[in-house]
Amino acid sequence: MNYTIAALPGDGIGPEIMESGLSLLETIGKKFKHDFNVTVYPFGGAGIDETGDPIPPQTIKGCQEADAILLAAIGGPKWEKAEKTPEDGLLQLRKTLGLFSNIRPIAVSDSIAHLSPLKTERVKGTDFVVVRELTGGLYFGQPKMWNDEEATDTLYYKKSEIEQIVRQAFDIAMTRKKKLTSVDKANVLASSKLWRKTVNEIATEYPEVTVEHLYVDAASMKIIQHPTAFDVIVTENMFGDILSDEASVITGSLGMLPSGSHSKKGPSLYEPIHGSAPDIAGQNIANPMSMILSVVMMLRQSFHLYEEADALEKAANDAMDAGFLTADLGGDTKTTEFTAAVQANLAE
Ligand SMILES: NC(=O)c1ccc[n+]([C@@H]2O[C@H](COP(=O)([O-])OP(=O)(O)OC[C@H]3O[C@@H](n4cnc5c(N)ncnc54)[C@H](O)[C@@H]3O)[C@@H](O)[C@H]2O)c1
Numbered sequence: 001m002n003y004t005i006a007a008l009p010g011d012g013i014g015p016e017i018m019e020s021g022l023s024l025l026e027t028i029g030k031k032f033k034h035d036f037n038v039t040v041y042p043f044g045g046a047g048i049d050e051t052g053d054p055i056p057p058q059t060i061k062g063c064q065e066a067d068a069i070l071l072a073a074i075g076g077p078k079w080e081k082a083e084k085t086p087e088d089g090l091l092q093l094r095k096t097l098g099l100f101s102n103i104r105p106i107a108v109s110d111s112i113a114h115l116s117p118l119k120t121e122r123v124k125g126t127d128f129v130v131v132r133e134l135t136g137g138l139y140f141g142q143p144k145m146w147n148d149e150e151a152t153d154t155l156y157y158k159k160s161e162i163e164q165i166v167r168q169a170f171d172i173a174m175t176r177k178k179k180l181t182s183v184d185k186a187n188v189l190a191s192s193k194l195w196r197k198t199v200n201e202i203a204t205e206y207p208e209v210t211v212e213h214l215y216v217d218a219a220s221m222k223i224i225q226h227p228t229a230f231d232v233i234v235t236e237n238m239f240g241d242i243l244s245d246e247a248s249v250i251t252g253s254l255g256m257l258p259s260g261s262h263s264k265k266g267p268s269l270y271e272p273i274h275g276s277a278p279d280i281a282g283q284n285i286a287n288p289m290s291m292i293l294s295v296v297m298m299l300r301q302s303f304h305l306y307e308e309a310d311a312l313e314k315a316a317n318d319a320m321d322a323g324f325l326t327a328d329l330g331g332d333t334k335t336t337e338f339t340a341a342v343q344a345n346l347a348e
């Protein structure tokens with residue numbers, strides 16, 4: 001089969017981990033006889049440097065026409081003061097493609113449980129997904145700097161926006177352990193009161209799913225205290241951003257976590273949940289697992305290539321089990337050495 005992929009390496013460690021993901025995708029293509037036609041587009045700070053725009057028109061067009069999109073990471077101090085920043089470009093891409101649903105899986109297999117800074121017995125068996133609303137809330141409000149002393153952001157949700165992400169979360173729960181935790185701040189925020197009411201209404205359509213509501217402050221504690229208690233967490237845009245970075249620590253490192261973003265129709269986008277890590281960029285020490293697992297998610301969810309996804313995931317996990325660990329996990333394996341170890345496993 002033939003698949004068209006738009007690749008956006010972006011900034012900082014982005015190109016380093018994208019190189020890892022794409023070289024492994026090529027190997028999977030050769031091994032299983034698929035044509036993965038990858039086109040690289042300028043995006044983020046790299047887009048600004050190349051064209052003056054973090055999201056040039058050819059990048060949007062390439063993404064819209066692709067079967068799937070792979071993004072590594074964008075941003076960095078160099079572009080912080082740009083009129084349109086890399087982050088503005090990322091939000092525009094999500095909005096333009098209608099990527100309202102961002103799925104961030106957090107899983108700890110027995111063999112990596114000891115890498116977590118939390119106690120092994122506490123994290124063993126952790127397996128949940130954060131379903132993050134991605135095209136609404138504070139990120140897409142009406143920001144305004146009134147003067148040097150005052151600024152406003154607005155948090156707006158339409159019921160239909162809440163319904164579509166909550167339904168998606170219930171559907172995912174139905175394929176898993178049938179437990180849904182909705183996270184909000186309904187003791188304070190009007191948008192959260194609407195969120196909670198909407199979750200309760202939709203819950204009547206899914207009688208098999210157990211629903212719990214947690215306030216975001218308590219949820220952030222419970223995720224660390226008892227991570228195995230969760231199955232599917234659904235939450236609004238900014239809470240999902242924060243809770244998923246927090247949850248990544250359970251796995252040992254932010255550099256482990258992939259994500260998939262989906263729209264009603266059109267290509268899905270797969271990207272690590274972390275950023276461009278300017279503090280370690282250019283040193284060949286970034287953990288490429290987040291990107292490799294993003295490729296695994298793409299193979300599975302967009303292309304339904306299950307055998308291929310399983311093969312790549314196993315090759316990567318086996319490399320970790322064999323002791324190839326990057327610096328974030330306490331090892332000294334370089335990014336390219338880790339990739340080579342995964343390649344070697346695929347060659348067996
Ligand atoms: N989706 C994205 O592209 C995205 C996501 C988050 C942040 N950002 C941007 O990235 C830039 C840096 O932000 P930040 O420093 O707050 O967050 P970050 O996620 O880039 O880094 C946070 C910490 O995690 C480490 N880290 C992240 N990924 C790693 C990996 N794969 N391997 C090893 N260590 C890793 C970094 O070294 C750093 O210490 C900012 O411009 C921010 O806006 C982009």
Ligand SMILES: CC(C)[C@H](C(=O)O)[C@@H](O)C(=O)O
Nearest residue numbers: 075087090091241273274275
């Ligand atoms: C870079 C930033 C705009 C982005 C977000 O907040 O969504 C990032 O933190 C993420 O999690 O993808």
Ligand SMILES: [Mg+2]
Nearest residue numbers: 241242245273
């Ligand atoms: Mg984030």
